[in-house]
Amino acid sequence: MxxxxxxxxxxxxxxxxxxxxxxxxxxxxxxxxxxxxxxxxxxxxxxxxxxxxxxxxxxxxxxxxxxxxxxxxxxxxxxxxxxxxxxxxxxxxxxxxxxxxxxxxxxGNFHLRDPGRPAVFVATGTGIAPAVSFARTYPDLELYLLHGVRLRQDLCFAECFAPARYHPCISRETVPGLFHGRVTDRFPALSFPDDADFFLCGANDMIVAMTAFLKERGIADARISGEAYYWWR
Ligand SMILES: Cc1cc2nc3c(=O)[nH]c(=O)nc-3n(C[C@H](O)[C@H](O)[C@H](O)COP(=O)(O)OP(=O)(O)OC[C@H]3O[C@@H](n4cnc5c(N)ncnc54)[C@H](O)[C@@H]3O)c2cc1C
Structure with missing residues (x-):
């Protein structure tokens, strides 16, 4: 090798x-x-x-x-x-x-703007990596996470996030007690603090769909950051 x-x-x-x-x-x-x-x-x-x-x-x-x-x-x-x-x-x-x-x-420029403001992180797969770094760097940050994975086994680093702010989404298997579907299916039913910044990371199609949702909710461009890792599902 x-x-x-x-x-x-x-x-x-x-x-x-x-x-x-x-x-x-x-x-x-x-x-x-x-x-x-x-x-x-x-x-x-x-x-x-x-x-x-x-x-x-x-x-x-x-x-x-x-x-x-x-x-x-x-x-x-x-x-x-x-x-x-x-x-x-x-x-x-x-x-x-x-x-x-x-x-x-x-x-990079995918940075936390103000650790004193809430941050809502939406990730697919390994796109959770920056959220883990945010949590490790700022343990008191009010950090919300929607993590989309295909299988339950791919949920990782849950311990870095407060249970009430952690929203795992599993798209390819049904697990009792956990949301079945994509982050874009889960997001519309959730609400977040008015002053939150939004961070979108992972699959490009998720970032495009989430940006549209956020704009519909009236979130200003300046409060939305995206980092695309890959361009396929
Ligand atoms: C700013 C930035 C940060 C990134 N950070 C991370 C990170 O922290 N962790 C991480 O895992 N990746 C991250 N990536 C993606 C990473 O850079 C590589 O593209 C990825 O690891 C695949 O590399 P590879 O050379 O093995 O595959 P490649 O040779 O690049 O790809 C081979 C083939 O596999 C396909 N492919 C690649 N990845 C996947 C996938 N996940 N699922 C299905 N098909 C795939 C490609 O479309 C291609 O056809 C990041 C990308 C960017 C732009």
């Missing part, structure tokens, strides 16, 4: 001074095909919601991943789904403790 490491050289470092290589600290399969990867944090600061670009073993295989750890955590963590015929995620899944991982960053 190829590893995602490339040796440093001086010209590369001058061209891109923010390139890092860190040892993997832990790799966990949270559910079939859903992984949490933890690696050493270099001396950089980031804002919750930022992503890093992880290098693949070949050109064209680099992909962005949101940092799921908190701003003050001593390590970096990402959450990813293995795409068996994908370019990078099979390489990530082959990493073991002590293996090197190369990345650059941090980048």
């Amino acid at each position: 190829p590893k995602t490491v490339k040796a440093f050289n001086l010209s590369e470092m001058i061209e891109n001074p923010s390139r890092f290589t860190s040892p993997v600290l832990d790799q966990r399969e949270l559910a079939a095909g859903l992984f949490e990867l933890t690696f050493d944090r270099p001396a950089f600061s980031f804002r919750t919601g930022d992503e890093i670009q992880i290098y693949g073993s070949e050109p064209g295989q680099d992909r962005p991943y949101t940092i799921a750890s908190g701003e003050k955590d001593p390590y970096l963590q990402i959450l990813y789904r293995l795409i068996p015929d994908g370019a990078l995620t099979p390489q990530l899944a082959g990493l073991r403790e002590g293996d090197p991982i190369s990345f650059t960053g941090p980048f």
Whole structure:
């Protein structure tokens, strides 16, 4: 299995001074095909919601991943789904403790605007990663989460969210006591504080549909942020 490491050289470092290589600290399969990867944090600061670009073993295989750890955590963590015929995620899944991982960053503008205001987060799949970082960075944040997954096994990090503000939605199996359907089916029946900011992350079609719902409710564009991870269902 190829590893995602490339040796440093001086010209590369001058061209891109923010390139890092860190040892993997832990790799966990949270559910079939859903992984949490933890690696050493270099001396950089980031804002919750930022992503890093992880290098693949070949050109064209680099992909962005949101940092799921908190701003003050001593390590970096990402959450990813293995795409068996994908370019990078099979390489990530082959990493073991002590293996090197190369990345650059941090980048992004999917930031919490004001931790003193409520935040409503709507995520599909691994799009929950920035919400986890928000919760870890600001434990007192009034954070609401609608998390859409296909199967119950894919619900993760529930412990980061207050039960009364946590709304899991499962689309491909019926689980007693849990909502059956997509986040877009669940959202219309819920109400949120008037001064909340909205964060939409994951599948692009969900972001488009949710943006339309929010506009119908009169939410200003400036209070809606979207981060599309993928463009398919
Ligand atoms: C700003 C940003 C942040 C991101 N953060 C995360 C993150 O935190 N966690 C995360 O898991 N992903 C994240 N992504 C997506 C990630 O960058 C990769 O696209 C994803 O991991 C697939 O990479 P791959 O190289 O294995 O597959 P690719 O080689 O890119 O894809 C191979 C094929 O699989 C399809 N495919 C890819 N992903 C899926 C999927 N989930 N379901 C079904 N088919 C798929 C593609 O359409 C393509 O046809 C983010 C994307 C963006 C733009």
